[in-house]
Amino acid sequence: MTNPLPHLRKTGSTTQLIVDDKPFLVLGGELHNSSASSLAYLDPIWERLVALHLNTVLPVVAWEQSEPEEGIFDFTLVDGLLDGARRHGLRLVLLWFGTWKNGMSSYAPGWVKRDYRRFPRVVVESGEPIEILSTLGTETLTADARAFAALMAHLREVDGEEQTVLMVQVQNEVGVLGDSRDRSPAANAAFAGPVPAELIEQLQAHKAELGTGLLDLWEAQGCPIHGSWEKLFGNSAQTDELFMAWNYARYVDAVAAAGKAEYPLPLFANAWLSSLGDAPGGWASGGQKPGEWPSGGPLPHTMDIWLAAAPHIDFLAPDIYQPQFAAWCRQYTRRGNPLFIPEMRRTEEGARQLFYALGEHDAIGVSPFGIDSAPPTPDNPLTRSFAVLGQMAPAILDAQGKDSMIGFLLDPETPQIIRKLGNYELEISLDEGFGQDAKRGNGLIIATGPDEFLGAGFGFRVRFRGLPPGPSLAGIIAVEEGEFQSGEWVSGRRLNGDETGRGHYWRFYDYASNADGGLSIPHSSTGISRCTVYRYA
Numbered sequence: 001m002t003n004p005l006p007h008l009r010k011t012g013s014t015t016q017l018i019v020d021d022k023p024f025l026v027l028g029g030e031l032h033n034s035s036a037s038s039l040a041y042l043d044p045i046w047e048r049l050v051a052l053h054l055n056t057v058l059p060v061v062a063w064e065q066s067e068p069e070e071g072i073f074d075f076t077l078v079d080g081l082l083d084g085a086r087r088h089g090l091r092l093v094l095l096w097f098g099t100w101k102n103g104m105s106s107y108a109p110g111w112v113k114r115d116y117r118r119f120p121r122v123v124v125e126s127g128e129p130i131e132i133l134s135t136l137g138t139e140t141l142t143a144d145a146r147a148f149a150a151l152m153a154h155l156r157e158v159d160g161e162e163q164t165v166l167m168v169q170v171q172n173e174v175g176v177l178g179d180s181r182d183r184s185p186a187a188n189a190a191f192a193g194p195v196p197a198e199l200i201e202q203l204q205a206h207k208a209e210l211g212t213g214l215l216d217l218w219e220a221q222g223c224p225i226h227g228s229w230e231k232l233f234g235n236s237a238q239t240d241e242l243f244m245a246w247n248y249a250r251y252v253d254a255v256a257a258a259g260k261a262e263y264p265l266p267l268f269a270n271a272w273l274s275s276l277g278d279a280p281g282g283w284a285s286g287g288q289k290p291g292e293w294p295s296g297g298p299l300p301h302t303m304d305i306w307l308a309a310a311p312h313i314d315f316l317a318p319d320i321y322q323p324q325f326a327a328w329c330r331q332y333t334r335r336g337n338p339l340f341i342p343e344m345r346r347t348e349e350g351a352r353q354l355f356y357a358l359g360e361h362d363a364i365g366v367s368p369f370g371i372d373s374a375p376p377t378p379d380n381p382l383t384r385s386f387a388v389l390g391q392m393a394p395a396i397l398d399a400q401g402k403d404s405m406i407g408f409l410l411d412p413e414t415p416q417i418i419r420k421l422g423n424y425e426l427e428i429s430l431d432e433g434f435g436q437d438a439k440r441g442n443g444l445i446i447a448t449g450p451d452e453f454l455g456a457g458f459g460f461r462v463r464f465r466g467l468p469p470g471p472s473l474a475g476i477i478a479v480e481e482g483e484f485q486s487g488e489w490v491s492g493r494r495l496n497g498d499e500t501g502r503g504h505y506w507r508f509y510d511y512a513s514n515a516d517g518g519l520s521i522p523h524s525s526t527g528i529s530r531c532t533v534y535r536y537a
Contacts, residue, residue: 003020003021003163004018004021005160005163005263005264005265006018006019006024006163006165006166006167006265006266007266008266008314008315008338008364009023011023011400011401012400012401012402013362013401013403014338014362014400014401015315015336015338015362015364016362016364016397016400016401017166017167017266017364017365019091019163019166020163023397023400024091024166024397025055025358025364025365025389025393025396025397026055026056026091026093026166026340026364026365026366026367027053027054027055027056027365027366027386027389027390027393028054028055028056028057028058028093028342028365028366028367028371029049029052029054029056029057029058029346029367029368029369029371029372029374030057030058030059030095030342030343030367030368030369030370030371031045031057031058031059031060031370031371031372032369032370032372032373033060033097033101034060035059035060035372036059036060036061036077036081037060037062037065037077039077039080039081039084042059042080042081042084043084045372046084046085046087046088046090047088048372048374048376049088049090049371049372049376050088050089050090050376051376051383052371052374052376052380052382052383052386053383053386053387053390054090054371054386055090055091055390056090056091056092056093056166056365056367057085057090057091057092057093057371058092058093058094058095058169058342058367059081059092059094059095060095060097060107061077061078061081061094061095061096061097061151062097062107063096063097063098063099063107063108063109063144063147064107064108064109064110065077066078066147066150066151067109067147067150068109068110069109069111070109070111070143073147073150073151073154075150075151075154078094078151078154078155078158079158081094082158082159082162082164082165085164086162086164091164091165091166092164092165092166093165093166093167093168093169093342093367094151094165094167094168094169095168095169095172095342096148096151096168096169096170096171096172096255097171097172098144098147098148098170098171098255099133099140099141099144099171099251099255100132100133100171100172100173100174100175101171101172101173102172102173102272102294103132103173103174103175103176103177103272103294103297104131104132104177105131105132105133106131108133112133112140112143113131116129118139119133119137119139119140119143120133120134120136120137120140120184120186121133121134121184122134122176122179122182122183122184122187123182123183123184123185123187124178124179124183125179125183127183129184130177130178132176132177132178134182134184134186134187135182135187135244135247135248135250135251135296136182136184136186136187136190136247141251141254141255144255145254145255145257145258145259146258148170148255148256148258148259149258149259149261149262150262151259152168152258152259152260152262152263152265153262153263155263155265156262156263160263165265166265166266167265167266167267167268168259168265168266168267168268169267169268169269169270169317169342170252170255170256170259170267170268170269170313171252171255171269172270173270173271173272173294173297173319174248174252174269174294174296174297174298175244175248175272175293175294175295175296175297176244176290176291176294176295176296177291177292177293177294177295178291179291179295180237180240180241180244180289180290180291180295181240181241181243181244181290181291181295181296182244182247187247190243190247191228191229191230191240191243192228193228194226194227194228195227195228195229195232196246198308199246199305199308199309200225200226200232202304202307202308203218203304203308204225206304206307206308206335209304209334209335210304211300211301211303211304211334213238213300213301214233214242214301214302214304214305217233217234217236217238217239217242218232218233220234221233221234229242229243237289237290237291237295238290238301240290240295241290241295241296241301241302242302242305243296244290244295244296245296245297245298245302245305245306245309246305246308246309247296248296248297249269249298249305249306249308249309249310249313250309250310252269252310252313253309253310253311253312253313256310256312256313257312260312266314266315267312267313267314268313268314268315268316268317268340268342269297269298269306269310269313269316269317270298270316270317270318270319270342270343271297271298271299271316271317271318271319272293272294272297272319273293273299273318273319273320273321273322273328274288274292274293274299275288275293275322298316298317300331300332300334303316303331303332303334303335303337304335307335307337315337315338315340315364316332316337317332317339317340317341317342318331318332318341319341319342319343319344319369320341320343320344320353321343321344321345325344325353325356325409326356326360326409329341329356329357329360329361329363330361333361338362338363338364339357339361339362339363339364340363340364340365340366341357341363341365341366341367342367343367343368343369344366344367344368344369345368345369346368346369346370346371346373346374346382348381348382348440348511349440350368350382351368351380351381351382351384351385351442351511352381352385352409352440352441352442352458353366353409353442354366354385354386354389354442355385355389355407355408355409355442355443355444355456355457356407356408356409356442356444357407358389358396358407358444359396359405359406359407359408359443359444359445359446360406360407360408360444361407362400362401362405368382379511381458381511384458384511384527385458387527388456388457388526388527388528389456391456391483391484391528392444392454392456392484392528394484394487395446395448395454395484396444396446399446404421404422404446404447404448405421405444405445405446405447406419406421406426406444406445407443407444408428408441408442408443408444408460409440409441409442410428410429410430410440410441410442410459410460411430411439411440411441412439415429415430416428416429416430417429420467421445421447421453422447422450422453423450423451423466423467423470424464424465424466424467424474424533425464425465425466425467426445426462426463426464426465427462427463427464427465428441428443428445428460428461428462429441429460429461429463430459430460430461431459431460431461431505431507431508431509431510438458438459438460438510439459440459440510441457441458441459441460441508441510442457442458442459442460443455443456443457443458443460443508444456444457445462448530451477451532451533451534452530452531452532452533453506453530453531453532453533454528454529454530455506455508455528455529455530455531456508456527456528457508457527458508458509458510458511458527459508459509459510459511460507460508461501461505461506461507461508462505462506462507462531463504463505463506464476464506464533466535470535471535471536471537472535473535473536473537474533474534474535474536475503475533475534475535475536476500476503476504476505476506476531476532476533476534477532477533477534478494478531478532479494479495479496479499479500479506479507479529479530479531479532480492480493480494480495480529480530480531481493481494481495481525481526481528481529482526482528482529482530483526483528484528489530492526495507495529506529506531508525508527508529509525509527
């Protein structure tokens, strides 16, 4: 192979995805679940994805279509995905929908679904089996791992040189729905049996790093190191979820290990998040309980179990549709877990959130869901955001791990923030003057020199104050709008007057122009500019 395979590399305080031997920022979009099941259906979509300024597409690879008969594999659809992506200059992150998708087992082959004795189901409290394959089904695990290994071996053969595929998601939003745990005879026996020694060893070794939800349960029992799940964590639905997290993580890890043995690309698992009101990452509020979200998936409160149980999974990824986007992002950077968001909203809200994840948390990448339904028009906020971030990608990657970049979201509840960056304190607020009425703001700012900043985004303004030593008063020398072409900065307008609030602010217009009277906001604004500041007494 000409270059090393895509891989993860620690860089300063962050982790980056390395592609073609250099850092790569995934500006992606996930297709609807069934879009990649037909190459003819997908064919006209490729051009729309290019027009949205994506660099990566996340399509499904379904077990049922990859192994329609046991032991007979057909990767025609995978080959078509590779061909389409290459023809359009795009990369792929594949999503393996094997034993589970959104907690259910709808993507398993028919020969698996029909043989419910060989491939056992989850049993809920009523005593009825449901259409979720059990984690305790050893033949199910063997079959899924064999199919996933065949997929990865095929990728090695047909994509080992071109490396169109960067990463693979193993399963999708796993967990039990309809009950807090599997209550089949095999599951009941495992639940009543001893907690695995390797888990207890990991909990002891990482006790200072454990999330509060898990730690609180363990401490409430006196932190025992022997005994059943209820002895260690108490009799509750929360304990049920920890039990399921261990079993799902061990299963997913075994599938991942089989695939990595064939072709060791980065692998990850994603999570359907709980609805927890004011407490993202715990069991404390929101009116839900395990089983109303997939119980046992890689959520913040089960992350420590997953990290102990799944060493072949490189990171855990949140699918963020819930409120409190920033809080969820923070939860998934705990214990060195790199942030990657395979699913998020494709709305204007989602277009704004891209900047926060990349600028504030050094995310590996971002990917709105159902991207094939997003109109690839120039005035779509998603199109504009991806166009800006595509130009900014080299600068973003260079700033990662250096504490020289911030990302932010502003709204009526948080119309202003104050952040320190480089030698200055930045007052960042919604820009509601001079002809626009921004109700939301989003962006990222990079300190590129002692008195120089590069910024991108929409609907905000920045005022500077100097940090000691030196004068605290600060002014603007110049604001230069522009864009990056082939990685090189090309200057546009030199902004002053109204465009800088009479010299007081570094301003970024909102997505849409205000054409109904007053000062209109020019659509020609690139969303990217550089600002040079100075201090005075």
